[in-house]
Amino acid sequence: MMRAAVLDQDGSFTVREWPEPGQPGPGEALVAPVRVGICGSDAHFVIDGSAKTDYQPIVLGHEAAGTVVALGPDTDGPAPGTRVALIPLVTCQECDRCRAGRSVLCLRRQCLGAEREGAFADRILLPARNLTPIPDGLSWELAAVGTDSVATAYHAVVARGGAKPGSRVVVWGTGGLGLSAVGIARAVGASEVIAVDLREDARQWALETGADAAYHPDEALERIGGRMDVALEFVGRASTVEGAVRSLDDGGRAVVVGIGHEPAAAGRLITFVMRERELVGSYGNEPEDVREVLELLASGKLVLPRVVGDVIPLADVPAGVQRVHEGKTGGSRIVVDVTA
Ligand SMILES: [Zn+2]
Numbered sequence: 001m002m003r004a005a006v007l008d009q010d011g012s013f014t015v016r017e018w019p020e021p022g023q024p025g026p027g028e029a030l031v032a033p034v035r036v037g038i039c040g041s042d043a044h045f046v047i048d049g050s051a052k053t054d055y056q057p058i059v060l061g062h063e064a065a066g067t068v069v070a071l072g073p074d075t076d077g078p079a080p081g082t083r084v085a086l087i088p089l090v091t092c093q094e095c096d097r098c099r100a101g102r103s104v105l106c107l108r109r110q111c112l113g114a115e116r117e118g119a120f121a122d123r124i125l126l127p128a129r130n131l132t133p134i135p136d137g138l139s140w141e142l143a144a145v146g147t148d149s150v151a152t153a154y155h156a157v158v159a160r161g162g163a164k165p166g167s168r169v170v171v172w173g174t175g176g177l178g179l180s181a182v183g184i185a186r187a188v189g190a191s192e193v194i195a196v197d198l199r200e201d202a203r204q205w206a207l208e209t210g211a212d213a214a215y216h217p218d219e220a221l222e223r224i225g226g227r228m229d230v231a232l233e234f235v236g237r238a239s240t241v242e243g244a245v246r247s248l249d250d251g252g253r254a255v256v257v258g259i260g261h262e263p264a265a266a267g268r269l270i271t272f273v274m275r276e277r278e279l280v281g282s283y284g285n286e287p288e289d290v291r292e293v294l295e296l297l298a299s300g301k302l303v304l305p306r307v308v309g310d311v312i313p314l315a316d317v318p319a320g321v322q323r324v325h326e327g328k329t330g331g332s333r334i335v336v337d338v339t340a
Pocket residue numbers: 039040041062063148149
């Protein structure tokens with residue numbers, strides 16, 4: 001038996017004894033998780049029920065870094081003992097989407113700790129192709145958060161938003177993932193990075209992460225006008241989606257990452273159409289996003305002073321998930337030390 005943080009059918013979430021996953025088969029790897037971040041999705045699964053795991057009981061945890069314990073027979077992958085980051089989405093590599101290089105949209109995708117066993121545990125079994133070595137000098141904590149929260153922001157800013165050197169970027173919502181987007185925009189060479197958030201502390205964190213200016217949404221459009229090349233929306237509300245679109249220059253692109261249930265509009269159509277603005281969604285990340293984030297973090301080009309918050313032992317995961325639900329994380333990720 002091993003220790004694991006398990007969500008049960010009755011909705012209880014506890015750290016308890018759980019069967020070890022067994023030995024890896026062909027193509028698989030057995031990994032000992034070392035650090036695993038607590039994601040907002042974990043709070044949705046455990047507390048508010050706004051997202052569901054595929055089955056219960058299930059081990060949660062999908063933002064992980066650890067050490068390779070064993071590879072299956074005839075399996076290519078990082079050798080036992082290697083420090084690795086765990087790419088959270090297990091994809092089929094066979095469907096049209098995978099073949100088109102859009103594995104985030106895989107028809108048979110399974111996320112660790114949601115559709116298959118997760119990483120809040122002493123051991124996890126997963127495809128060896130989901131492992132990527134951690135660059136030298138990068139901390140366990142940054143490697144873990146690099147697989148999900150930072151990579152999801154990177155996917156939005158770079159892959160979906162197309163931000164590049166000289167881009168003018170505005171980030172709506174900097175209390176969570178959007179804070180990483182501020183640092184990423186800076187790291188890829190944006191000439192101007194503006195933050196917008198209701199909360200003064202979130203505006204302050206954005207300035208600490210490299211934003212040139214930070215505004216309350218009530219004054220944002222007046223201050224920045226329609227002159228941004230890329231607008232990122234991390235809130236998931238109709239008003240901020242419209243604000244993001246209206247902050248765009250001609251030909252600019254707004255990327256919505258925030259998930260919500262309100263119908264959203266893109267402002268007056270005559271403006272949207274004649275100025276050739278774009279509005280796209282962005283969800284999760286691709287393996288390439290994770291690898292690029294780890295390299296940027298290791299090289300020191302991407303500096304995210306607030307992304308790693310408290311580090312807590314495995315036994316405290318349920319309390320950590322509660323804190324995430326209450327928003328008591330100071331804009332940072334709570335990271336679990338699975339070895340403690
Ligand atoms: Zn997540």
